Amino acid sequence: MKNIVTALLLVLGLVLAMPLQAQDAAEPAAEEGPTFPAVLTDTGLSIEEMKLRLIPLTVDQLEALAQEWLGIVQTQTQAVADAQIAVLNAGDNAPDALRTRVEELSDERQRGFARYSLVVDGYQKKGGDEATVDQFRAYRTAIIVEEKQNADLQTLATQALRWATQRDGGIQLGIQVGTVVAAFLGLLIVAKTVRGFARRGFGKVRNLSKLLQAFLSLVVYWITMAFGLMIVLSMLGIDITPVFALVGGLSFIVAFAFQDTLGNLAAGLMIMFNRPFDEGDYVTVAGTGGTVKSVSVVSTTVTTPDNQVIVIPNSKVWGDVITNVTASTTRRVDLVFGISYEDSIADAQRILEEVVHAHPLVLSDPEPVIRVNALGASSVDFICRPWARSADYWSIYWDLTRQVKEAFDAAGISIPYPQTDMHLHVRNAAAAATLTGPEASGDGIGRPKGAPDFGTGDDGADADSGDGRD
Incomplete structure (x- = not known):
């Protein structure tokens, strides 16, 4: 009986010890760390x-x-x-x-x-x-x-x-370089094609200026290029994540280094969206007049009437007064003609009306305005204000200037030039009489008979008064 009890105790001890041994055996395995497929x-x-x-x-x-x-x-x-x-x-x-x-x-x-x-x-x-x-x-x-x-x-x-x-090695690198070059050339073709389709699509949108169409087409072009390059680089196994990190880090430096350029960029966007002018318009901006040739995101290019090409930063364009001459389909031609005070106002009015109405480019609606506007120092001034299409402005301006002059000459109406009438006050009546009497000099040269002989530097005062006053 004692042997049986001893055997049972031994068996019980072994059973209790087995979990502890299993735990001790499992601990080293846990300390081995994470595993991975051996094939790697x-x-x-x-x-x-x-x-x-x-x-x-x-x-x-x-x-x-x-x-x-x-x-x-x-x-x-x-x-x-x-x-x-x-x-x-x-x-x-x-x-x-x-x-x-x-x-x-x-x-x-x-x-x-x-x-x-x-x-x-x-x-x-x-x-x-x-x-x-x-x-x-x-x-x-x-x-x-x-x-x-x-x-x-x-x-x-x-x-x-x-x-x-x-x-x-080298063959793989050559293939990658060739692939990038070929992909870049292909992207150029694709991007230009997409830009062409985009521009035609934008052209069908109403109230979208040519400048904004060109800008949006350019944005589509560069987006196509950027996405295309990223796809190609990813297909070649090149990690483009560091590129984005680099761009993010450089953006702050670029923002400080190109403050003026960013200002021009913002002004260019304002011009494109607010549309104060469009390509082909004749404008006066930043003190320069000319036809708008193109507008980029940083500058505006205009061509002057004498064919000078002037590039103006967009910040100066947007920050100054913009005068768009061709924004309206019609313009008023402002002319001023002066006649002598001795000429007939009615005849001059009639001649101006005839000349203006006879010109084929002058619009009948609105009706031309021809009125006496001012009594000038040397002439009676008429304003002549016919209306014309914007494209005919200068033709009418130059034609009417010449035709009115010729019509006035034919009718005997003079266009006076500035002149001054001088009136002399002479205290000596006898000397004054010689200015218009028979004793006056006939050729207008020299000193009239009896007139005082003032010395150089004399202030014109009479000898008996001493102060030049009556």
């Missing part, structure tokens, strides 16, 4: 398959895999270093077999580094520690730089030649 450490795994297998992994798994690949490339680097030492010890008489061995090991290590970099990139994209990422990449960079610095010229030339002829 295969050096013969293709890059394309490895990219797909890395997608489901977590950050911890990628970090552990990166550590594993770090050990792999370290082993490969040690093999390359041993082969290079053998070549170095052999000196100039090193057999080709040794150099070939170095090249083969370097190629193998290069393939290992490609997969190692792929794992590190995936680790970074999924939020891995930046300091750890820098350490991973610094190891690869340091290895490559040190080997190139310590290698002899023949080894470097041989490695460069082998890299250039390898499909995953």
Whole structure:
């Protein structure tokens, strides 16, 4: 009976000890860290398959895999270093077999580094520690730089030649560069085609100015180019995320460095959306008159009547008074004609009306206005205000100016020029009589008889008064 009890106690002790042993056995397994598929450490795994297998992994798994690949490339680097030492010890008489061995090991290590970099990139994209990422990449960079610095010229030339002829080396780079160039040229054609369609589409929108049509078409063009380039780069496996980060960082610097340019850009957008003028309009802006040739996002180009091309910053255009001469279909021609005070006002009025109504380009509606406007110092001034189409303004202006002058000449109506009548007051009546009497000089030259002989510098005062006053 005692033996039976002892046996039962032993069995009970073993049963109780089994969970503890199982827990102790499980603890080391838990400390091993995250696991990953073993195939991911295969050096013969293709890059394309490895990219797909890395997608489901977590950050911890990628970090552990990166550590594993770090050990792999370290082993490969040690093999390359041993082969290079053998070549170095052999000196100039090193057999080709040794150099070939170095090249083969370097190629193998290069393939290992490609997969190692792929794992590190995936680790970074999924939020891995930046300091750890820098350490991973610094190891690869340091290895490559040190080997190139310590290698002899023949080894470097041989490695460069082998890299250039390898499909995953120079050939792949050439294919990528060619693809980018061909894609860029194709994008130019596509973007221009899209811009043409966009411009025709914008042209069908009512109340959309030519300037705004050109601007929106340009925006469509550059958006097409940007998206096209991003798609091409992504297809080539190039990470474009750093580009966006770079653009975001540079935007603040550009904003401060190009304040004036940004001001012109804002003014250009205001011009395009508010449409104070359009292409082909004759305007006066910033003290310059001319026909609008084009408007970009930063400047306005106008052509003066004498064919000068003037480029004006948009900030000056929008910040100044804008006079659009051709905005209206009709304009009033303002003319002023003066006649002598001795001429007939009624005859001048009749002649002006006849000349104006006889011109074929003058509009009958609104009715031309012809009125006496002012009694000037030398003439009686008429205003003549016919209406014309904007395109006929200068033709009517020049024609009427000539025709009115010719009509006035034919009717004996003079157009006076400024003149002054001088009236003289002479105290000596006898001397005054000689100015108009028979004793006055007939040729108008010299001093009339009896007139005082004033000396140079005399103020004109009479000798008996002393002050020149009565």
